[in-house]
Amino acid sequence: MSSPVRPEVPAISDEAFLDALQQASFGYFLRHANPDTGLVADTSAPGSPASIAAAGMGLGVYVVGAERNFITRADAAHRTLTLLRFLAESEQSDAANATGVHGLYYHFLEMDSGRRAWGSELSTIDTALLFAGILAAAAYFAGDASAEQEIRTLADTLYRRADWRWAMDGSAMVKHGWKPEFGFLNYGWEGYSEAIILYALGLGSPTHPLPPPSYREWNATFQWENLYGWDLLYSGPLFIHQFSHLWLDFRGIRDEFMREKRCDYFENSRRASYVQQHYAVLNPKQWTGYSRHCWGISAGEGPGFVTRREGSLERRYFDYTARALPYGPDDGTLAPWVVAASLPFAPEIVLPSLRYMSDVYPQMSDEQNRLRSFNPSVAADGVAGGWVAEHSVGIEQAPIVLMIENHRSSLIWRLLRRCGPLVRGLGHAGFRGGWL
Secondary structure, X not given: OOOOOOOXXXXXXXXXXXXXXXXXXXXXXXXXXXXXXXXXXXXXOOOOOEEHHHHHHHHHHHHHHHHOOOOOHHHHHHHHHXXXXXXXXXXXXXXXXXXXXXXXXXXXXXXXXXXXXXXXXXXXXXXXXXXXXXXXXXXXXXXXXXXXXXXXXXXXHHHHHOOOOHHHOOOOOOEOEEEOOOEEOOOEXXXXXXXXXXXXXXXXXXXXXXXXXXXXXXXXXXXXXXXXXXXXXXXXXXXHHOHHHHXXXXXXXXXXXXXXXXXXXXXXXXXXXXXXXXXXXXXXXOOOOOXXXXXXXXXXXXXXXXXXXXXXXXXXXXXXXXXXXXXXXOOOOEOHHHHHOOOOOOHHHHHHXXXXXXXXXXXXXXXXXXEOOXXXXXXXXXXXXXXXXXXXXXXXXXXXXXXXXXHHHOHHHHHHHOOHHHHHHHHHOOOEOOOO
């Protein structure tokens, strides 16, 4: 199907465009953080529980905000300290309504009390994203002020408490999670995913480290493919090629897997971005709007679980799902935030795409100018310009802030290159070269 005609580009510089985008997403963490606990809401929907991944990413966001003068350094330190104090004091036990157990945390928590919400699992990856933010904050707040000293002390205490080896449950790889009702989930981390940050944190622990063979066992499940002429380590949703990169600078450093492929994970994510663009150009399912400037398939909200017949085509739409390419699912839903998060890898295709989508689909931005997922193919429902997600999502807004900053200044990457546990963990995983 043909794409809309692009209107004339407004006279705003790329830097001003990125400034506005970064500051709008930063605002999510001012509006949706609990001032008493420091926890951050999973989404902007009223009554949303907290997401520990959003809380961890929020700590990185505050660092960027302080550096960009979106907030003062003192305010950023206060917000950080509020969360770390809450985590240090919250209940760690196998009780069904605790905040966590063995130093790890439940995926969703009640915003006010910090108790487990929605019967969620204790999540190893979401805990890892929380700790990545904690260590980034500890690296940034390196001053002599009492608040900054306390941040570093609490960060060290919390990190040392996490029992990563327990999370293996005696198996070869780390489990996805645990529930007090029946124990560990049946599946572990297999196949390439966002879990490099998890393994780096676990391998670098000074108290409860993962054994190095666990990383090699995980590597052995990776799938190297050729898609549209690009050789790359495969994963369908684009966010997987980004979440560990929010924190870790993979330029020039390689583990054994990447040394054999003569590649690195940064280059792999660059290729994944181009594969996404190429898939949109091919548009094999003939969705409305897909083009070289309109792409971005990832996990997230969607129009809902419905099936419709449109001419000779049967259209299946989904609610929240891990959309992926080239094998699907793909229901025409695009996630512009995931395009923004590819900025450091491929600015030459990301910036034109973001500007195009902002011009042609302005409805993808909410009242606070935050990017939301949208689907131009459901316009038949009477929605002007197609379906648009009703709410913003914390773990979608944070990567916009963090990756724009990594593109501009490498701030988060530079901080965590100095983080001893992460450097040690990468070494145990077999990474060599580059800044290591």
